[in-house]
Amino acid sequence: MKIIRRNLPLVVTAAIFAALFGAAGVCYDGFFSVRVATSLLADNAFLGIAAIGMTLVIFSGGIDLSIGAVVGFTSIFTATLVSGHGVPPAVAWLLALALGAALGAAMGTLIHVFKLPPFLITLAGMFFARGMAFALNTESVGITHPLYEKLSNFDFALGERVHLPAAALLFFGVVLIGYLIAHHLRFGRTLLAIGGNEQSALLMGLPVGAAKIGVYALNGFLAALAGIVATLYTGSGNPVMGVGLELDAIAIVVIGGTLLTGGRGHLLGTLLGVLIFGTIQSAILFDGRLSSWWMRILVGALLLSFILLQRWLVRGLARRG
Amino acid sequence: MKNPDSRPRRPVSPLVWLVAGLALLVLLNLTKNPAFLRVTWHDGHLFGTPIDILTQGSRTMLLALGMTLVIATGGVDLSVGSVCAITGAVCALTLQHGQSLAVTLAAAIGVGAAAGLANGLLVARLGIQPIVATLILMVAGRGIAQLVTDGQVLIIKHAAFEFLATGFVLGAPFAPLAVGALYLVSHAALRRTAAGLFIEAVGDNETASRFAGLAAARVKVLAYVFCGICAGLTGVLIAANIGAADGNRAGENAELDAIFAVVVGGTALTGGRFTLLGSLLGALLIQTLTTTMYNLGVAPAVAPVPKALVIVGVSLLQSEKFRALVARAWRREGRSGA
Numbered sequence: 332m333k334i335i336r337r338n339l340p341l342v343v344t345a346a347i348f349a350a351l352f353g354a355a356g357v358c359y360d361g362f363f364s365v366r367v368a369t370s371l372l373a374d375n376a377f378l379g380i381a382a383i384g385m386t387l388v389i390f391s392g393g394i395d396l397s398i399g400a401v402v403g404f405t406s407i408f409t410a411t412l413v414s415g416h417g418v419p420p421a422v423a424w425l426l427a428l429a430l431g432a433a434l435g436a437a438m439g440t441l442i443h444v445f446k447l448p449p450f451l452i453t454l455a456g457m458f459f460a461r462g463m464a465f466a467l468n469t470e471s472v473g474i475t476h477p478l479y480e481k482l483s484n485f486d487f488a489l490g491e492r493v494h495l496p497a498a499a500l501l502f503f504g505v506v507l508i509g510y511l512i513a514h515h516l517r518f519g520r521t522l523l524a525i526g527g528n529e530q531s532a533l534l535m536g537l538p539v540g541a542a543k544i545g546v547y548a549l550n551g552f553l554a555a556l557a558g559i560v561a562t563l564y565t566g567s568g569n570p571v572m573g574v575g576l577e578l579d580a581i582a583i584v585v586i587g588g589t590l591l592t593g594g595r596g597h598l599l600g601t602l603l604g605v606l607i608f609g610t611i612q613s614a615i616l617f618d619g620r621l622s623s624w625w626m627r628i629l630v631g632a633l634l635l636s637f638i639l640l641q642r643w644l645v646r647g648l649a650r651r652g
Numbered sequence: 653m654k655n656p657d658s659r660p661r662r663p664v665s666p667l668v669w670l671v672a673g674l675a676l677l678v679l680l681n682l683t684k685n686p687a688f689l690r691v692t693w694h695d696g697h698l699f700g701t702p703i704d705i706l707t708q709g710s711r712t713m714l715l716a717l718g719m720t721l722v723i724a725t726g727g728v729d730l731s732v733g734s735v736c737a738i739t740g741a742v743c744a745l746t747l748q749h750g751q752s753l754a755v756t757l758a759a760a761i762g763v764g765a766a767a768g769l770a771n772g773l774l775v776a777r778l779g780i781q782p783i784v785a786t787l788i789l790m791v792a793g794r795g796i797a798q799l800v801t802d803g804q805v806l807i808i809k810h811a812a813f814e815f816l817a818t819g820f821v822l823g824a825p826f827a828p829l830a831v832g833a834l835y836l837v838s839h840a841a842l843r844r845t846a847a848g849l850f851i852e853a854v855g856d857n858e859t860a861s862r863f864a865g866l867a868a869a870r871v872k873v874l875a876y877v878f879c880g881i882c883a884g885l886t887g888v889l890i891a892a893n894i895g896a897a898d899g900n901r902a903g904e905n906a907e908l909d910a911i912f913a914v915v916v917g918g919t920a921l922t923g924g925r926f927t928l929l930g931s932l933l934g935a936l937l938i939q940t941l942t943t944t945m946y947n948l949g950v951a952p953a954v955a956p957v958p959k960a961l962v963i964v965g966v967s968l969l970q971s972e973k974f975r976a977l978v979a980r981a982w983r984r985e986g987r988s989g990a
Contacts, residue, residue, distance in 0.1 A: 394783065441964065445971040448921045450728070450783065454908060455963035458956035465953030570953070578791055591784045624798035624899075631792020638780055638788070 339644060340588025344603045344637075351610045359617040365493050371609040376498035377402065377557040377564060379605040381573075382580040382587075383509040384553030386601045387546050389584050390513065392526035392593025393449040395547065397438065397456035398554040398580060401431050402573030404464040405558025410472035410568025413479075420478050428555045434460065435551020439544035457577070464570035471569040474562060482563055498560050505553065506602050513598040522546055526593025582630050583608055586637050607633070667918065669969060670933045673962075677940045681947055688947070697820035701943065706828040707818075709939030711889050714831045715910035716917070716931040717838060718882030721875040723914050726855040726923030727775055727782035729876065732883035732910060734793025735767045736903030739887030741797045743813070744806035744897035753812045760884045767793070768880020772873035790907070797899030806897040817892035827889055834882075839928050848926070851875060855923030912959070913938055916966050937962075 356363040372379075381398050388395045405427045412423040438456045442449050486494040513519035521542040524532040533539050557576075562568050581591075587604035589596025611629050615621045681688040681701075691700035715732055722729045739760040746756045767789060774785035808814070819826040842848035853861040854868045862868045886906070891897045915921060916937060917930030941962065945955040968974045 441967075445968060445974050447967045447971055451911075451915060451921060451963060451967055454911070455960040455967075457960075458908075458963070459960035462954045462957035462960065465951065466957070469951065469953050578787065581787065582791060585784065591781055622798070622803055624795040624803060627795025628792050628799065629795075631788050631795065634784075634788045634791060638774075638784055639778070642778060642780065 338597065340637075340641065341597050341600050341603070343640065344586065344588050344600050344607070348603050348607050348610065351607060351614075355610060355614040355617065359614065362613070362617055367613055369493065369495060369499065371606060371613060372499035372502060373496045373564075374612075375605050375609040376502040377560040378576065378579060378583070378608070379502045379602070380505045380560060381554050381557040381576060382583045382601050382605055383505050383598065384550035384557075385577070385580040386584050386587070386589055386596065386598055387509065387513060387519070387522060388449075388550045389581075389589055389591060390519070390526050390593060390596055391522040391543060391546050392529070393442065393543070393547070394453065394581070394591075395435075395438075395456075395550050395554075396450065396453040396577050397434070397460055398550065398557070399573035399576030399578075400457040400460035400464065401434065401551060401554035402558040402561055402576055403570050404460045404467075405431060405555045406562045406565075406568040406572045407464050407467050407472065407570045408568070409559060409562050410474050411467050413474050413476055414472050414568075420476055424559050427559060428552055431555025431558070432548045432552040435554075436544055436548035438551075439547030442547065443540050443543045461570070468568075468570060471567050473567045479563065479566065483566060498564055501556075501560060505556070506598070509601075510598050518542060518545065523594055523596075526590075526595070528594070579608065579630075582634050585641075586633055588637070588641070590641060667927070667930055667933065669966075670917065670930065670937060674933065674937055674940060677937070677944050681944055685947060693823070697823040698825070701947075703825055705936070705939050705943050707825045708943070709935055710825075710827040710831045711886050711893075712906070712909045712913055712938055713828075713932055713935040714834065714882050714886045714889065715906055716913040716935045717831075717835060717928065718879030719907075719910040719914050720917070720919055720926050720928060720931040721842075721851055722782075722879045723911070723919050723921060724851045724855045724923055724926035725872050725875045726858070727872065727876070728786065728911060728921065729768075729771060729879045729883075730783065730786040730907050731767060731771060731789035731793055732879065732886070733903035733906040734790050734797065735764055735880060735883035736887035736890055736906055737797035737897075737899050737901075738767070738793055738800065739763045739884040740891035740897040740902045741800035741806065741899050743888055743891050744808050745800060747808055747810050747813060748806070753810070756813065757888065760888045761881050762884075764880040764882070764884020764887070765877050766880070767883070768877035769873065771880065772876030775876065776869040776872035794899065797902070799899075801897055801899045803899070805899075808891060808895050808897060813888075814892050814895055817889045835928055835932055842928070852924055852926065855925070857924075909938055910935075912963060915970075916962065918970075920970060 361367075381402065385395060385398060408427050408430070409420070409423045412418040412426070413420050434456060438452050441447050441452045482497050485497045487497075487500055488494050513522075521532065521537045521539075524535065524537055525539055525542060529539060558573070561572055565572075583604035584596075584601055585591055585604075586607055587597070587600030587602070589600060608630070612626060615623065615626055678688065688701055691698055691702055693699065715736075719729060719732065742759050742763050743756050746759050751759075771786050771789060774780045774788070775782050778785075815826065816830075817827050821829060842851070850861075850866055850871050853864070853866060854871045858868050887903065890902050913934035914931045915934070917927060917932070917934030919926045919930060938959070941958060942955060945958065946952070950958075
């Protein structure tokens with residue numbers, strides 16, 4: 332009982348996911364299929380990876396608006412190196428991941444050392460990364476490389492009819508590592524403490540500076556990883572990739588039950604948030620009559636209801652505590 | 653011996669930095685193009701790059717006006733770009749149904765005020781963080797705009813409507829004149845009465861202002877409503893400028909430019925203080941920067957990079973820690989030099 336009450340937002344999110352998926356399954360023929368379930372994961376893998384990083388940043392009470400632009404930069408950076416300069420993909424990936432982490436660390440340093448608002452600094456990071464992406468190339472660049480072909484044809488067979496593509500596996504890996512970091516390592520607990528009250532965290536002797544800079548670096552790294560997954564998924568790099576991705580990621584984190592003020596949340600909620608997001612998207616596709624803009628309106632409505640729910644829960648907790 | 657450092661130093665007004673930045677940009681342009689500041693009379697109206705900058709910058713100026721008040725209350729409004737898209741779509745619909753310009757403008761103001769009211773109630777009455785509360789309308793608003801236009805780009809053919817963004821009065825461009833007049837009216841309404849002080853009090857310390865007898869929540873709601881109305885009117889200018897309502901693209905990233913203009917203008921994101929003149933000059937700086945990029949032949953797509961550098965630079969200038977660091981380095985330099 333106590334476990335359920337403590338994780339109430341998570342339980343509510345899970346129930347909503349089940350209800351949405353069930354309703355879609357009843358309404359649309361063929362929605363209950365392994366194919367839909369696996370594509371739910373594969374299609375949203377890069378969004379999910381970015382959302383995991385965003386969750387950790389939001390744990391610490393921060394926000395990162397730059398991730399969509401970093402995804403765009405990474406995708407065109409990788410494509411330019413692999414297709415234009417014949418660099419082996421593995422080297423291009425390592426460089427891209429290092430650049431993503433470096434941009435994150437730089438933003439984290441500005442935010443922590445000079446006490447600048449994360450909103451403004453990551454906004455600058457977004458402009459910077461998007462501009463650099465267009466400086467590399469203004470057009471989409473296709474990637475043809477044996478390794479890319481092998482990876483896009485790769486799937487992991489779970490039984491006879493269940494096949495998981497590489498992107499979905501990577502997403503699961505990131506969720507697992509993110510879960511360990513957030514809820515079983517000292518780093519995650521430090522982030523939640525900072526998000527709860529930075530002054531108290533400092534007085535407790537926690538490494539506030541290192542954790543804050545570290546979480547932005549980690550988020551930059553994950554955004555770059557999401558960009559690489561996006562190149563695998565589309566077989567190309569494009570500077571406009573990931574426009575508005577940061578908003579979807581923030582919405583997913585909130586739907587997943589994490590408080591945007593920081594200090595409270597659960598990483599698995601973000602996984603559920605990604606699944607809810609994907610379910611709405613697939614249902615709109617299945618329906619065919621609903622236009623794509625209903626996606627935006629439904630996500631907005633979900634955001635509103637979750638925020639109101641959180642408000643109510645937090646008030647309840649405050650009264651009891 | 654008197655320690656020269658103990659003298660209280662007056663902080664440099666952010667307006668000085670702004671004017672210096674603008675002057676630097678103009679100088680940069682003049683070296684490339686000596687005719688940069690030339691304004692001529694052409695086809696019965698003023699013509700030249702400065703006029704262009706004013707006309708194109710009027711939209712960000714208008715958004716920044718509303719955003720200044722919201723930021724002064726310690727909030728932020730991310731939804732203004734989406735609100736622009738919604739009002740543009742609504743205007744296209746009312747004009748298509750043969751309504752007059754007055755009705756169309758009233759509809760735009762009404763939509764903007766309703767959006768601002770929704771944001772304000774979420775922030776002030778329910779106590780939701782401004783970033784989150786306005787994110788809802790930012791995400792959903794674009795969907796709503798496309799719902800109104802049915803996913804189409806609606807063409808607007810209405811001379812009086814297009815005049816709002818592209819017309820000239822006695823040879824001077826109408827849009828910057830109208831926005832300038834709005835700034836003057838707002839300045840008078842805020843600084844000649846206690847209203848501006850109320851906003852600053854709420855932004856500085858909401859609890860204290862409530863204990864002092866201010867209806868803090870109402871002040872906040874009104875700031876968001878005002879911001880929504882400004883966004884609605886900006887939506888009119890955007891739609892009138894391109895002669896079409898595009899639910900998907902209208903006002904894209906407009907909220908970022910507006911916030912940028914306000915912060916560059918010297919209104920801190922923490923709230924409690926605001927300067928309308930700063931926001932006006934901030935918006936002018938952004939537009940001059942954009943025009944400079946065009947003039948220097950920088951690809952429009954790469955233009956965000958210098959914008960990012962300006963944001964970081966201005967933020968650092970406003971950071972006390974950074975100023976202390978620079979001051980210490982400056983002093984050390986002076987001592988070793990002496």
